[in-house]
Amino acid sequence: MPSPIDTVPGFVLDAVRKALSEGRLLAFTGAGVSAESGIPTFRGPGGMWRNKRPEDLATPEAFRRDPEGVWEWYHWRRARIARCRPNEAHLTLASWAWAGGVRIVTQNVDGLHDLALELRRPGSLGQGGAGSSLAPGPGSGPPRRGPPEPPVRLHGSLFHTRCTACGNVTPYPFEDDPSEEGPPTCRQCEGLLRPAVVWFGEALAPEDTDRAFRWATEATVTLSIGTSAVVFPAAQVPLTTLAGGGIVIEINPEETPLSAQCTLHVRAPAVQAVPALLGSPGHP
Numbered sequence: 001m002p003s004p005i006d007t008v009p010g011f012v013l014d015a016v017r018k019a020l021s022e023g024r025l026l027a028f029t030g031a032g033v034s035a036e037s038g039i040p041t042f043r044g045p046g047g048m049w050r051n052k053r054p055e056d057l058a059t060p061e062a063f064r065r066d067p068e069g070v071w072e073w074y075h076w077r078r079a080r081i082a083r084c085r086p087n088e089a090h091l092t093l094a095s096w097a098w099a100g101g102v103r104i105v106t107q108n109v110d111g112l113h114d115l116a117l118e119l120r121r122p123g124s125l126g127q128g129g130a131g132s133s134l135a136p137g138p139g140s141g142p143p144r145r146g147p148p149e150p151p152v153r154l155h156g157s158l159f160h161t162r163c164t165a166c167g168n169v170t171p172y173p174f175e176d177d178p179s180e181e182g183p184p185t186c187r188q189c190e191g192l193l194r195p196a197v198v199w200f201g202e203a204l205a206p207e208d209t210d211r212a213f214r215w216a217t218e219a220t221v222t223l224s225i226g227t228s229a230v231v232f233p234a235a236q237v238p239l240t241t242l243a244g245g246g247i248v249i250e251i252n253p254e255e256t257p258l259s260a261q262c263t264l265h266v267r268a269p270a271v272q273a274v275p276a277l278l279g280s281p282g283h284p
């Protein structure tokens, strides 16, 4: 069976291997990386959440107008996403992150990169399959040991809340959502809680954009995986690597506005293309 990377030129494969060995490969991900985990994308074929457009519900105006309705949408999405598991694309990136080869900047709010990192934690029960043989040998391959840098979650997290009164950000695991009815309230001040995500028209957290754009500048190769590349400022992350003279590889079955600018595109689903392109630490 042909591999999705059969047509990738040798100089690009060499650049990917070098970037992995130097810890200078950046994975910039969007909803498409989680599509094969069963999570719908926002746009494109098979996109949309319960027939809602993000532009209609993912806004501060929608929340002010109808907090119950917006929370109903989020409760429904949280319930659905809580059942989903990381796929081979998340797990391959997580293995390389533990090996110090990859940094991850995601637009996703689903927490699957974080879960994949837990599953690929050396010695964890979940670490198996490709991961079990991955722990890099001393002196070989990627440069860093110890816990990976946490992924940058540019658009926040579905599993955290922020208080609209006191601003407190708190983990909100799915198990804490017993009734799935109505908006939750703050334990400190009883204010209305909102999902700790970034809605349209809201600024991204400066510490997140600082880290994301620094990593994009330091990257010699950025993979733009499963994103329509239409939402800014996130869509500037791969453009920053390009502007610095680095290589950008788009992994997406569909064309996007980035396609014309990137170095190369791989028109295949993330679960096929990411493992094929990166291999696994110790077995590239």
Ligand code: BJW
Pocket: 029, 030, 031, 032, 033, 035, 036, 041, 042, 043, 044, 047, 054, 058, 107, 108, 109, 155, 197, 198, 199, 200, 201, 202, 203, 204, 225, 226, 227, 228, 229, 230, 231, 232, 233, 251, 252, 253, 254, 256, 268, 269, 270, 271
């Ligand atoms: C597969 C696959 C498989 C399928 N394998 N691939 C011009 C310049 C700059 C900004 C703007 C501008 N015009 C308008 C703006 C503002 C706006 C914006 O960008 N709008 C555009 C839509 C035009 N941006 C903002 O408002 C941002 N804030 C801002 O600009 O603040 C300015 C400010 C400064 C100072 C003070 C105050 C304000 C905020 C943006 C927040 C986005 N939030 C959301 C919702 C998060 C919460 C939630 O989930 O409920 O984030 S919207 C939604 O889109 C979500 C996503 O993270 C984001 C990106 O979507 P993504 O991940 O790309 O998904 P899709 O569905 O679009 O694409 C999936 C892709 O996967 C497709 O291409 C498929 O082909 C592919 N695929 N299967 C690989 N198996």
Ligand code: ZN
Pocket: 163, 164, 165, 166, 167, 168, 186, 187, 188, 189, 190, 191
């Ligand atoms: Zn509060």
